Every structure is written in C-alpha cells, then in structure tokens.
Amino acid sequence: MSSGFGLSAGARAALLNRLSKRGAALAAPEAPAEGPGRDLSTLPGMRDFETMREAGAALGIESPYFRPHDGVAGGRSSIGGRGVINFASYNYLGLNGDPRVAAAAKAAIDRHGVSASASRLASGERPLHGALEAALAAHHGAEACLALVSGHATNVTVIGHLLGPRDLILHDRLIHNSVAEGARLSGARRIAFAHNDWQAAEGELAAHRRRHGRALIVIEGHYSMDGDLPDLPRFAALARRHDALLMVDEAHSIGVLGATGRGIAEQCGADPGLVDIWMGTLSKTLSSCGGYIAGRQRLVDWLRHTAPGFVYSVGLAPPLAASALESLRILGAEPWRVAKLQANAALFLRLAREAGFDTGSSAGLGIVPIILGSSVAAARLAAAAFEAGVNVQPILFPVVPEGSARLRFFLSSEHSAEEIERTVAILAAARDGAAAQLAS
Structure with missing residues (x-):
C-alpha cells in the first residue's frame, strides 16, 4: 500500500536533497539578537516540525x-x-447539535451566565456541578466524582498530585500524552509496557514494585490511535496482586463501548468497582468540554480540596456542565x-x-x-x-x-x-x- 502512494526514486532523491538543504539551514540558524536564549530554532521539536512542513x-x-x-x-x-x-469528529452519538442539549446550555446561561468566574473552592460552585458529578458517578458505579475544566489537565493534575518521587507509574506504551505529562510532573518512576500486554505489565510490577511506595497502573478503555481495547479483568487482577491502584482513561469509551455506552467495564462484563480511578472527558460523546475523575468518596474529597488543577482553576462553565448533564441523560434514555x-x-x-x-x-x-x-x-x-x-x-x-x-x-x-x-x-x-x- 505504501509503495502505491510512495515516490519514484528520482522524486524521492529530489525531495531528500531539498530537505537536506533545509536541514542544513536549520542547523546553522541566524545569529540570535540577544544570545542563544532567544534562538527559537532550538526549541524542542522545531527542526522536525519545520522539516515536515517543508x-x-x-x-x-x-x-x-x-x-x-x-x-x-x-x-x-x-x-x-x-x-x-x-470522520474527524468525536461527536460519536450526534449529541453536539442536538436541540435538547443546546436548550440546556442556553437555560444555564440565562440562570448562571457564561462563566463560573472563580475557582469552585472560592465562589464558583453552582448546583449544576453537583448534579453532573452525581450523574457521572452513577454512570461509572462509583461513590463520587469531580469535574474539571480540561480533560488533558485532569490527567496531568491528578496523576501529578497523587504520586511522588518514591512511587511507581506503569502505563501502556500508547497511553495519551496527558498521562505521560502527569507522570513526569509527579517525579515518580515511569515505566511503559507493551501495548495491551497485561503480562508485560505484571513482569514490570514483579521486578520493581517492592522498591517503591505507591504504584499506579494506567490504561485506556478505548485507544484512540488503534481503536482497540484492553483486557480489563486481567489488569484489575494484577493490580490487586501487586497492591497497585488501577486508573482507566475512558475518554473514547463513554457512549462507544458497551450495550448502553457505559464504557469498558460494560463491554467486558466486569464489575466497575475493580477500577480505583475512572477518568473521562466531557468533550466527546457528552458534547461539552472538560474532564472528570470518578472513584471512592475519600479520594474525590481529597482531590476536591487539594488538587492544584481544580483548586486553582476556574470552575466548569455552567453551560458546559448543563450540556454534559443533558447529553448523559439522553445517552441513558436512547x-x-x-x-x-x-x-x-x-x-x-x-x-x-x-x-x-x-x-x-x-x-x-x-x-x-x-x-x-x-x-x-x-x-x-x-x-x-x-x-x-x-x-x-x-x-x-x-x-x-x-x-x-x-x-x-x-x-x-x-x-x-x-x-x-x-x-x-x-x-x-x-x-x-x-x-x-x-x-x-
């Protein structure tokens, strides 16, 4: 297949010659005006980016x-x-644009305005926040839930806050960037295991678990690059064998997996209580914007009062909370x-x-x-x-x-x-x- 859309030998040589000249130019950037600190050509990935654009x-x-x-x-x-x-939209169930969702968002604007205007810990709490979190917790069969303004930031702040330098994070090799960034922020030792390979994950745990305090395994319920699924029961079992927490990123699972769209646990016929931390986003099936964590009440209460990405960030905008809540209602009803x-x-x-x-x-x-x-x-x-x-x-x-x-x-x-x-x-x-x- 790739040869069919590939270049002829002559065209390939011409392109490589042109790009090599471009690379030489990038390798010898113009003298910066005020020293190397202002040389933008040395920014991470800049040369690869400009070469691909060329x-x-x-x-x-x-x-x-x-x-x-x-x-x-x-x-x-x-x-x-x-x-x-x-085919370039995460609007899986067509709820973004549904008049009922739009009406819910408009009603929230009429009542609360467009923005929460403050951290929820300060003065940004609105009734819609609690209603949405209760509905999401019920959806995952969890005790409690916390909604944040960004899916990416949810993984970064929660993982970065939950783990420290003495701890261990194992994640699938194809895990989302937000998980990797959260792991980097935490300072914990980070090990990537072969994609969807629970046996490789267990091998890493067996080799490294006893040297670390807390351990976290992070997988996705539905991988957005390949569209495949993990063996959730296997990962849950190995997490318990090795005294580790299991976190599942359901960004592309809700509304997609399971007979009623409840995600990977429903798809696998597994007890959702086997997962310690459910993470999801509001921007796909739920036609809004933001992220959330669902799990035990004690964990959620702690995050609500201490997680930097929640405590120091504005609360979820009322129309976004309302649209996600209505989308979740329609998902259950239809x-x-x-x-x-x-x-x-x-x-x-x-x-x-x-x-x-x-x-x-x-x-x-x-x-x-x-x-x-x-x-x-x-x-x-x-x-x-x-x-x-x-x-x-x-x-x-x-x-x-x-x-x-x-x-x-x-x-x-x-x-x-x-x-x-x-x-x-x-x-x-x-x-x-x-x-x-x-x-x-």
Missing part, C-alpha cells in the same frame, strides 16, 4: 490541519462552504444511538478490510484506522479523500513512528450505511488510481 510544501500537499468547520461537525459537516462526510454507532463502525471495519486496507487491531466499535505506512502515503490519500468529499485526518510522523502513518476514522451514529460504503469506495479508487499512475 516536505508537505515540496510534495504539493496542503496541510489538512486547522480547517475551520462552518457549523456543527458530526457525521457530516461543511468546510469552506462545501459539504463533506466527516441506547439506540450506541447500537447505531457500533453497527456503523463494524460496517466500516468490514468493508475496509474487504477492500484490502490494513485496519490494525481495531475492534470496530467507534474508531478504525487505515494504516498506510509512510507519511507521504497517508497525507496523499487524505488529500484525495477530501477532494472527493470525505474529511479524515492523517496521523503522520513524528506523532506515530514512520512506517505506521495512518488515516484515523471516527465513526458516528449519524453516518448512513451508504455514506460508509461510498467512503470506502473513494479510498480504494484513490489508492488504485495512484498505484496505476505510478506503474505507468
């Missing part, structure tokens, strides 16, 4: 990032006045949305595989990657798809290692079977057309 320009590939959507982005959207089938999403994802996965695409380890429950290998291949196929009316984002080096670049499809309950069939046909035609052109 590669896109050299290949004539327009950047697919930061394209503004004209309105609500769900299974369909409008970009630059042109309608597209949209499980057909979850069934439709899962059927759409299963159809996309089957058709993509039948067309000869590599979909990796996707479970086909909401996220399906098409792995192309080279970043050039992924960027070109995304561009061809967009030209044909399909919006999908390529994931390129250095976000993923070169050799595993991909297009990442987020399915929605709003997609129709015809749209999914048409999308796979567009992708296959673009791939085959490029291969034929290269062969000629």
Whole structure:
C-alpha cells in the first residue's frame, strides 16, 4: 500500500536533497539578537516540525490541519462552504447539535451566565456541578466524582498530585500524552509496557514494585490511535496482586463501548468497582468540554480540596456542565444511538478490510484506522479523500513512528450505511488510481 502512494526514486532523491538543504539551514540558524536564549530554532521539536512542513510544501500537499468547520461537525459537516462526510469528529452519538442539549446550555446561561468566574473552592460552585458529578458517578458505579475544566489537565493534575518521587507509574506504551505529562510532573518512576500486554505489565510490577511506595497502573478503555481495547479483568487482577491502584482513561469509551455506552467495564462484563480511578472527558460523546475523575468518596474529597488543577482553576462553565448533564441523560434514555454507532463502525471495519486496507487491531466499535505506512502515503490519500468529499485526518510522523502513518476514522451514529460504503469506495479508487499512475 505504501509503495502505491510512495515516490519514484528520482522524486524521492529530489525531495531528500531539498530537505537536506533545509536541514542544513536549520542547523546553522541566524545569529540570535540577544544570545542563544532567544534562538527559537532550538526549541524542542522545531527542526522536525519545520522539516515536515517543508516536505508537505515540496510534495504539493496542503496541510489538512486547522480547517475551520462552518457549523456543527458530526457525521457530516461543511468546510469552506462545501459539504463533506466527516470522520474527524468525536461527536460519536450526534449529541453536539442536538436541540435538547443546546436548550440546556442556553437555560444555564440565562440562570448562571457564561462563566463560573472563580475557582469552585472560592465562589464558583453552582448546583449544576453537583448534579453532573452525581450523574457521572452513577454512570461509572462509583461513590463520587469531580469535574474539571480540561480533560488533558485532569490527567496531568491528578496523576501529578497523587504520586511522588518514591512511587511507581506503569502505563501502556500508547497511553495519551496527558498521562505521560502527569507522570513526569509527579517525579515518580515511569515505566511503559507493551501495548495491551497485561503480562508485560505484571513482569514490570514483579521486578520493581517492592522498591517503591505507591504504584499506579494506567490504561485506556478505548485507544484512540488503534481503536482497540484492553483486557480489563486481567489488569484489575494484577493490580490487586501487586497492591497497585488501577486508573482507566475512558475518554473514547463513554457512549462507544458497551450495550448502553457505559464504557469498558460494560463491554467486558466486569464489575466497575475493580477500577480505583475512572477518568473521562466531557468533550466527546457528552458534547461539552472538560474532564472528570470518578472513584471512592475519600479520594474525590481529597482531590476536591487539594488538587492544584481544580483548586486553582476556574470552575466548569455552567453551560458546559448543563450540556454534559443533558447529553448523559439522553445517552441513558436512547441506547439506540450506541447500537447505531457500533453497527456503523463494524460496517466500516468490514468493508475496509474487504477492500484490502490494513485496519490494525481495531475492534470496530467507534474508531478504525487505515494504516498506510509512510507519511507521504497517508497525507496523499487524505488529500484525495477530501477532494472527493470525505474529511479524515492523517496521523503522520513524528506523532506515530514512520512506517505506521495512518488515516484515523471516527465513526458516528449519524453516518448512513451508504455514506460508509461510498467512503470506502473513494479510498480504494484513490489508492488504485495512484498505484496505476505510478506503474505507468
């Protein structure tokens, strides 16, 4: 597949020559005005970023990032006045744009205004906060919940606050950046284990657990890069064997996994009480913005009064709390949305595989990657798809290692079977057309 969208030897040599000249220019930056501290070319990752941007320009590939959507982005959207089938939104159940959710947000604005205007510990507490947290705790079968203004910041502040230099954090190799940043902030020893490999995690625990005070295992319920799932009961069992806490990031699980969208515990038929810390986001299925932690009352009370990202941050905006609460209510009342999403994802996965695409380890429950290998291949196929009316984002080096670049499809309950069939046909035609052109 990657060879079909690859470059000819001559084109590849020309591109490498151009990029090598660019790299030489970056290696010898202009003399900074006031010393090396003002030399922006030495910022972390700056050279890789500028080299990749230059590669896109050299290949004539327009950047697919930061394209503004004209309105609500769900299974369909409008970009630059042109309608597209949209696979680049986490609006899994079509609740962002639902008039009931919008009405709840507008009512909250009328009553409380747009902002909480202060930390909740000070004077930013509103009744909606408690109502949302109670509903989320019930959703996870937990004793209590705490909502924060950012999903990324939730992982950073909670992990950074929970662990210290004497402690140990084990996480999946493909864990989200927010977990890695939280681990770095904590100062704890951090060990990444092979993706979804509970036996590798147990081996690391057996080797290192006794040297550390507290241990935390962090996994995701649904991995956004590959669309696959962990064996939750296995991870829960090993956490108890080694006296470790288990934290599960459910950012892409709620509304996606399980018959009623309750997440990985429902999907696996596991007792949610096996997990010590549930983390989730409000910005995807729940059509809002923010993050939350659900777990034991004692933990949540402690975080509520001591976690820096909560204590020193403004409270969740009232319309965002209201929209998340209403979305959660609709999720519980309309499980057909979850069934439709899962059927759409299963159809996309089957058709993509039948067309000869590599979909990796996707479970086909909401996220399906098409792995192309080279970043050039992924960027070109995304561009061809967009030209044909399909919006999908390529994931390129250095976000993923070169050799595993991909297009990442987020399915929605709003997609129709015809749209999914048409999308796979567009992708296959673009791939085959490029291969034929290269062969000629």
